[in-house]
Amino acid sequence: MIKEIDLCAAEGIIKKYTDGVSDLISVLQDVQEAYGYIPEPVVYVIAEGLNIYPSHIFGVITFYAQFKLKPAGKYIVKVCTGTACHVKGSERISKEIKELLKVKVGDTTGDGRFTFEEVACVGACAQAPMVIVGGNEYGKVTHTEAKKIVKKYQAGKK
């Protein structure tokens, strides 16, 4: 299922910015917001629009953890691996969810529904360990609870 990338949205985003290279990260964030990831053809459109080398854009994309070069799933499952969550067992949660979804960190499930990520602290340490699914935060979860939460999304109940 290869979809033709519509570049109009990217061109529209670039037009909003005027400062050239210093807008790059903002542009990439908007692009990712619009497309769900950063499609390769869009990189060349940005390069042209902001007058930046494509290699530089690629360097920036791969430097920052936020940017994705592959489409993300419908739900992004994030396990916080910050210190507070770590001391409360986030490693186990991460492992269990990876097994449940059969993915590695950063990957998307075959059906395109879930992308699994580990994040370095979402700043809700008092609720450690934290899991975020589809933008909803779940605090103080055990690994069994975490699995249940993800399963709920799998079943399409949430």
Added chain:
Amino acid sequence: MTTKPKIIIGMGTCGLAAGARAVFEEAEKYIHEKKIGAQVIGVGCIGMCHEEPLLDIVMPKRTRVIYSRVTADMISKIIHSHIQKDKPEKGHVLSQMLPDDGANPYPSIPYYEEMPFNKKQHRIVLKNCGFINPLSINEYIARDGYEAAKNVLFSMKPEEIIDTVKRSGLRGRGGGGFPTGMKWEFCRKAEGSPKYLICNADEGDPGAFMDRSVLEGDPHSVIEGMIIAAYAIGANQGYIYVRAEYPLAVKHLKVAIAQAREKDFLGKNILGSGFDFDIDLKQGAGAFVCGEETALIASIEGERGMPRSKPPFPANKGLWGKPTNINNVETFANVPQIILKGADWYAGFGTEKSKGTKVFALTGKIKRPGLIEVPMGIPLKEIIFDIGGGVADGSRFKAVQTGGPSGGCIPAELIDTHVEYESLIAAGTMMGSGGMVVMDDSNCMVEMARFFLNFSTDESCGKCVPCRIGTKRLLEILERIVAGKAKENDLELLASLGGTVKTASLCGLGQTAPNPVLSMIRYFRDEYVEHIKDKSCRTGTCQALSRYIVNLDTCKMCGICVKGCPVDAIADGTKKTKKPALIDDEKCIRCGICFEKCPFGVIYTKGAKKAGHVKEGLSEVKV
């Protein structure tokens, strides 16, 4: 102000994580359905994270009453009783605030301020957090907001501001502790124009959320602090560089900046003073190293966030090569109060060299985690035991990590250390930005060091050799120690390589990355030696160094572990044998499969003692 009852719900990230959204929605629904003339307001974090979700109710002329651990199904009961009958719902009430403006307190509800969690706190930075609606500039203004900015713009010279900040003794709250007034002075005196002001809101320390809470709960205090700083150094353009992982903070900042512009606190010719200043928001994109100021500058410039060598310092050559001043969120949030109440007032808090208060995110194995603000110089003991309530029952306080992956740990024996910049450094750690992660005796100090180094290695930008390769090698050494494959001289290697990485790295990340391991070796050397020489982990955290033990009392004899074991090291444990599972430690390869597969959680780990020790039993009866 209003005569309507107010329902106030803590809607910070941690409140939301605890379920505040459902509570909020339910409350709105309920008052709508019942046509109750009350107002539902979301506020930032008040700090009492362990009691979240928090819901407060203020009846006209009554004190503010706080309910804790509220769930949606409790709403009808609480509102019905409290608002409709003016009778606080005793079952869930936590406390009430001290009466002000002649409000009438409720009998036999403890006062919030006198609760152990709050008693030793003093709130300057957090004074508005949890009290005002962060999306309302009017509420901020109502609590003296923007008064300080007006004062400086119309009645103070930049030099006077710098002098005031210098005399207040305010030091950088991002961790370094550099005197803020001096930093401003360098930038003011630096040649070149334009000058830039940056607020570092890239709170990357995993285990800290002070800045998030301030930005979510009181964004205007940061903006006001920036206006004052900008005027002092002569900058007309400011940037707030905020982590994209803090969507709520970003949202609140956006609203706050727009409101400030509307009210003429930002923009051209602010309030007719002739001073121009505006702020743009730049979102980080997930790189811890961007908390380092030169990397942050590179990131704003649209580059890979790779630090640049200092000198030249940003005060002389910063953003686009122009003089730039960078402070963190908490530093800025202090500034309006210092201007309003004076340098002497501020310097009245704290110790000789560490003035004022400090906000900490108290987390980890502690009874009452939360966001706290304490006067500098407070003994660590008071924070952990009086405010935080100590560690959970049955376990022992082991150490507290400050400064996150750049800091070190303070062991139980140094619990009397006072919290100030110099004494923490003397203890082998640092103030850091304010993360305080408490560890108990179930936390393995080798594993913790591995965790922090794993973080630093992941976040290394890769520019300089000692950090790029050095942290990787430190991590590998720790990995082999926890895997039971340590080499004899690994401890020395950690110390010597750690030293080189510290002295030779380009930026703060590399220069501090070895701190956790070095400080943990300093205080918990025995644990390291046990891992290396005895191949044992006393906490049972390190799988390869642990024994797997079945709790004979609770084993359900389902046979799953027996089937799962790849080396047939588990005997019995099935309905057929009618005996609980028994693990042969000689055969066990510590793969952990049984531990993970056990649906009832009756298999646990314990540090493997020296060989021969194992014989005492293949299973244990009691924990």
Added chain:
Amino acid sequence: MDEVEKTDLIFVIGSNTTEAHPVAALGLKKAVRYNGTKLIVADPRRIDLCRFADLHLGHRPATDVALINGILKVIIDEDLINKEFINERTEGFEDVRNLLSRFTIDEAERITGVPKEKIVKAARMYAGAKNALIYYTMGITQHSNGTGNVLSLANLVLATGKIGREGSGLNPLRGQNNVQGACDAGAISEYYPGYQKVNDEKNREKFERLWGAKLSEKIGLTATEMTEAADAEKIKAMYVMGENPLISDPDINHTRAAFSKIEFLVVQDIFMSETAELAHVILPASCFAEKDGTFTNTERRVQRVRKAVEPPGEAMEDWQIIMKISNAFGCKMEYEHPSQIMDELALSMPQCAGISFDRLNGLGIQWPCPDKAHPGTRTLHKERFTRGKGLFKPVEYIPPRELPDKEYPFTLTTGRMLTHYHTGTMTRRSAGTNEHVKEGYVEISPEDANRLNIKNGEKIRVSSRRGQIDIKAKVTTMVSPGIVFIPFHFKEAAANVLTSRELDPIAKIPELKSCAVKIEKK
């Protein structure tokens, strides 16, 4: 070339510097990116330098005079001229002013296709800069009105006084490594070494004394005139050293016919070139790595070339071959080493009187260098021009001789590309470069390609009144609709099959940058 660091504005016209003079372009880019130097690029194609330009004027091929006159018109109208300079150091300004009083900026827009706002902006930028440098190459000279192009640029420079000091001036970039040196050394028909006119009696006497021979009073034929003369069977014999006119000449079908008529053709070269194939005698020569000598670069810098390897087989160094022939012909030459030739050259050419091999280490010496102690000269025309006062010469726009029409609706412009050099003799015989870019191509705009249903990479036929070639299409926004571009390095699809022999009447340079062609699918 380090002058670019000292200027405030660079105006590049008719030079795809990045591809033709890549290393010179580095200085321009550096100045723009790190010194804040402004850059104006005037070129029909959207060349690489446009990435760095503050302003790109994409004028139609061969409309340079109209463009420059338009700019000058704005400068005069807005009183941005340098009156002091005009009064003290020039003459003839009124003639230009008069001519331009009849010219309007709307006309400039109509002819060049450049919006007038851009012309105004260019004028203000150029006149407003404290120091400004103009760079041009064949894009200016290879036109039937090439002389006019250069003169109009000179008018612009004189009117604003942007010459004669470091950081200002009018600089041609030389296309080939030693064009400057070949001209300096007298390999041009009308001049003896050092630009001393052959039809001047004093000069002739001087050289007759120096060379001990009777010299002709008649101005000789230029390269292109020789081809014509060969065609008319007036040139009967030719000695061609290291040239390949059968690729580089315009209208090479005609050149081939002309050369075929020559009774005796000697070609001295390193490869069997297209021209050599027509020769009667071929003399195996040496390349730059196989001999000692000097090259003079585009900034008149005489630099030392050193022998690194022996020529292959029996091939000989060119100077030795010439000597052999000359001596056999009875014209005695007794040089043991090229340094002795340089010593004689220094005697004959006052500009290089102070130059000898022993002084040529490192950076070499920029002439004029009148004596042994002189360090060389970086900037010409500092206090005065060669003729005294700078002369304005009014130039009127003349359309190119061949304009597109119904039958041949496209304007073809030709030029160089980065990877290959001139007729490809060297770069196409070097494994890496030849593999990298294997064949020629014609650049065509997406609009035209769409209209003609031409796909990128498709072989198409390009023809002019003089011939036709089959060549791969490269669909690119580099060129505007109506314009196509072909690099001339590839013999398999030689652009010069198509170009016209129209010459600039003064400089005798052919109009290689503009002719009419048609394009068909194959």
Added chain:
Amino acid sequence: MKVIIDNKEIIANEGETVLEAAKRAGLKIPTLCHHPRLSNYGGCRVCVVEVGGMNRLITSCTTPVSDGMVVTTDSPKIRETRKTLLELILSDHPNDCMTCDKTGECALQDLAYEYGANVKENPYDGAMRQYPTEDKNQFIIRDFSKCILCAKCTRVCDEVRAVGAIDIMKRGFYAKVATSFDGVLDCEFCGNCVDVCPVGSLTEKLAKGKGRTWETGKVDTICGYCGVGCGITLHIKDNTVIKVTPTEKESVNNGALCVKGKFAYDFINNKDRLTRPLIKKDDKFVEASWDEAIDYTVKRLKEIKEKYGSNSIGGLSSARCTNEENYIFQKFIRAGIGTNNVDHCARY
């Protein structure tokens, strides 16, 4: 301003780095990522020195001098640190110097030797980057396992060439020099990245296996392509040019070249070079001796001059030949043949 470096008082210039001041004073400080024509980077850290009053070691390549600064460029602590840094680099390096084309001119090899870095039993041995070598382009072999991430190539590509074909991708240990989307290199192929690479990560494809640096003769000359006149160094082995580099001496090109100057040199050794004089007989070229060829040429020229006059003969000289050759060529035509019909292709 005055600074003291290794007990030597040096007058330093404002804005100069410690490295530059030390270099002017004749002191040698090792570097891997520094290049005088590129921006200061401070990545390799081997140029660390001690500055009085500072605990941490500082990199001399990035630190500007300040008045009264006291610098030590060599001490046991410095040597130990440099050695550790080198061992760290070598712990993630193939160390296949036996077959590496860079051997003998590799900055890493030289420093490892100088500092006695432990290669055989490197205490820091651990994981190594495993990236496939890219040699699908025509000119440059890119072996990423040898890359020390000094970023000279990316800086030269951006700062000097303004091409930006490559940048660093990812971060930390697995950072890598890459084109956009990490594909095959496709650029102007100026080869400047190869020229500045301190190790064997980037090498010339055409020169692979052709000769070790100590076996080759080096001759400085001027490039024979465009009119810029770049200084080049020809590397010679067995009467063959095996490599071209920009000259290290002062030159108009400041260490830069283009694809033609850098890579289009093997036409010199092309098998199609003309090696013997040829005379056309019956429409076919026949090899001849020089004497035959010269005699024949002169005979024919004389005949034509006799028959049609001097002006029936023309000479085309060449912009690719030297000044000296052009001079005697036109001299021959004018003084020998007796005509001014001599020209060259200046006009196109």
